[in-house]
Amino acid sequence: MAAVATPPAPPVSKTVPAPAPRRPRRVRPGRLAINLVLIAVSVLYVLPLLWMVLASVSDTNSFRLKWPSALTLDNFDAVLNVDTTYRPMLNSLLLCGFGTAVTVVASVLCAYPLSRYRSRVRRPFLYTILFSTGLPITAVMIPVYSMFVQVNLIDSMPGTTLFLAASALPFGIWLMKNFMDGVPIVLEEAARIDGANTMQVLWRVVLPLMRPGVVVVTIFTFIGMWGNFFVPFILLLSPEKLPASVSVFTFLSAHDRTQYGQLSAFSLLYSLPVVMLYLLLARKLGGGFALGGALKG
Amino acid sequence: MTTLAPAPHGTGGHPRRSRGAPAPAVRSLLRGLPTVPAVVLLAVFLAGPIAYCVYYAFTDMQLTGAAGTHFVGVDNFTRAFKDTDFLNAMWLTLLFVVGSAVIGQNTLGLALAVLMQKATQPVRALVNGVVIAAWVLPEVVAGYLMYAFFYDQGSLNSLLDAAHLPDQNWLYTTPILAVCLANVWRGTAFSLMVFTAAINDVPQELVEAAEMDGAGPWQRLWRVVLPVIRPSILTNLMLITLQTLSVFGLIYTMTRGGPGNKSETLPIFMYQQAFQNSLIGYGTAIALVLLVVGALFSVVYIRLLKLEDD
Structure with missing residues (x-):
């Protein structure tokens, strides 16, 4: 494109x-x-x-x-109702919206010291983050399930949101730190001399300069969460809490062949937001390929 | 830009110190403060479950609750390595990772990236558009589309019929091939992006010099381009292996691991043991195997990448 x-x-x-x-x-x-x-x-x-x-x-x-x-x-007429489309989409929006917000805020905060200060823990910390980006999240879902049962977080939307946010964090921090490394330090030092504290510097100076990076991390995290099937499939049980990814699956298994037209219509509606967001991302990145570059570190 | 980055580390504390400020230990703690939310989230939701995973893999916990849980040592693992279903799942996972990622996505991605360099602009835009569209679609939607494509009365068989080639019920006779092809369809975009970026970075003088010396297109590819982009190939292989190891939704939507266990890779086997057979302890042991395999690949991956400023 x-x-x-x-x-x-x-x-x-x-x-x-x-x-x-x-x-x-x-x-x-x-x-x-x-x-x-x-x-x-x-x-x-x-x-x-x-x-x-x-x-x-x-x-x-x-x-x-x-x-x-x-x-x-x-x-489309048949699927555009509360039970089939609006509620699952709203659930997806809540899970992914809040999840993305948590990931982005936590990774901006975490990336700042990693990008700006040198200390003994920095290197091991970065390696741990990089290591966790590679871990198969699928494999931790069963222990996460047992853990959520014990602390009574099963079937809880906030619990699931926080887990989604945490699982997106390693990659978010890594990308954000790389973008932040590209922001020159000079302006920041001027602000420090004028008496600004760390949070003011981060908020007023660094973030405005790396807005494209923040947008990329936000969109990328959101796309990943929107398509995530396994996490809500395991952690949420009540039909009225399930996001669209799980409802595509239940739709497919529950209905006979006469309704594939409806499922296709619903799949299109469900895919539309991420396709649009990707197009936005591709424009931001000036061609999609920068992400490959970011991955290489 | 990268040359600027090391500068702050030396001077960053300077203005603060001039105002008469906290002792170095306190200062570095204060500086680390912004990492707290992320560290807490990671500790609770990732490190916690991993520790749990290691513990529960050695128990006989069942879905009914933790009350009757006992420590059973390595029983789950000896059981796994005697369980033909587990060995089947290991074998299918290997087939799936090698077939769809190492061979499928990697080769197709590289081939498309190389060919696209020579293609005309509209064709390049077309390939890029459709390959990335398949990648951007949510996993379950991709699974559904691939189910419809490989279904007995699906698009693939009608194509084969039209070409007078023998058709077959793909999801029954060769489900693992069907899910491999599905994963190639869905995942090649990633390799394509990595390789396109890498090939664009190959110094043009190098290719032209080889051309001057009389190297044909194949020789230029094998002797110049591929050696130069070798690090990208390695990184890509590690990343797509890690991604493919944990594929669940795509296979589960298409075949649910069936028929029988003919497409039951480790994540699906793990899920079925834990939730359908209610053996959380056993399922967790399988999860630990998956986690260890993933961790090994992850270690190799970070050794390939060097932290640029260390």
Whole structure:
């Protein structure tokens, strides 16, 4: 999408304006073949997505990919009610909204000393954070369940929110620290001399300078939580507390094949926010690839 | 920018000290204060459960409650390594990680990144768009779409029929292949992004010099580009292995580990032992195995990355 538009890779200048000025004949068939292969891969990639879109507006239920005989919005009509769509989406929004807020605030605070001060604990601390970004969260869910049962946090939305926030923290802190390292120290020192304390410096000087970084961490954390299925699946029990990720799953297991049109419609509605947020993120990052760079540290 | 970063460490305390201020020990405690919320959250919700995990893996705890829980030593582990279902799950996890991540996502991501360098702009935008779209979709939605795609009367079989190729009931005959392909479909975007960034960073002079010396496109790829981006390949392999190890929702939505246990990877086996067979202790022991494997990969991963200023 917008993602590729930016990187000024040298081949671009070769491709677009004039077909390969240096080696006119030899390259062309190769490039054509490459384009065809890539188009074929894209078609394979897009088929499942296309099926979902078509199934959601089709009046017949089928797993076959075919053009609907008549377009209809009945499927959307059928799912747009409190029980099927609005409540699960609201639950998702509450879990992910508060979870993201906690993660972002805690990681900004935690990243500041890590980025600005040197001490004996800094190095082990950073390595622990980096190590925890790699731990499979799936594996801790059973002990988390036992623990939540003992402290009576099972089926609690705040408990689940805090767990989601904690599980996103290592990566959040790591990204935030890398962004904060990019903020020059000079302005900060000026503010210190004028008598500002650490919190004032962080809030008035550092954060405004790293707003893009904060936005990236926020959106990235939110997308991750929105799609998270296993955590709420284990920690929440009451149907009225379940977020949309779990309700897609229960919808799929509870209904027979006659309702796949409705499930597709609901899946589309559920996916829409993260797709939009990703587009925003891609624009912020000037092309999606910076995240790969951030991951490399 | 990175050159500026070390500066504050030496001078950061200076203005404060000039105002006649706390002893160094107190000062460093005060400086560490902002980390408290994060540290508390991590200690309670991550370190706590991991410690729990280590403890409960050696007990016979059941879902009914902690009352009848006894310490049983390594029983859960000896049981696991004699349990054919567990060994099956280990084997399937290995197949899943190697097949879908190490071979599938890594190779496809690299191939697409290399080919995209030579493709025309609209085609690159197209590939990027669809590959990333599959990645951005929530896990259960991806699972649902892949279920529909591989279903007996699904899109894949209608494609195969149209091409007069033999079709089969993918989710029944080769469920592990179906979930591997599903994970390739969903996860390749990550490798693609890492490799595109890495290839863009390869110094152009290097490639041009090789071209001057008469190296063909293949030689340039094998002898110049791949050696230069080797660190990125290693990092990517570690990260996608870690991600793939903990995939639960995608497989559970598609097959629930079935039919039988033919696509039951470790996370699914763990879940079923703990919650469907009510054996929390045994499930926790399996979780510990998964955690240790993940931790080993994670250690290798942080050794590959060096903290840049240390």
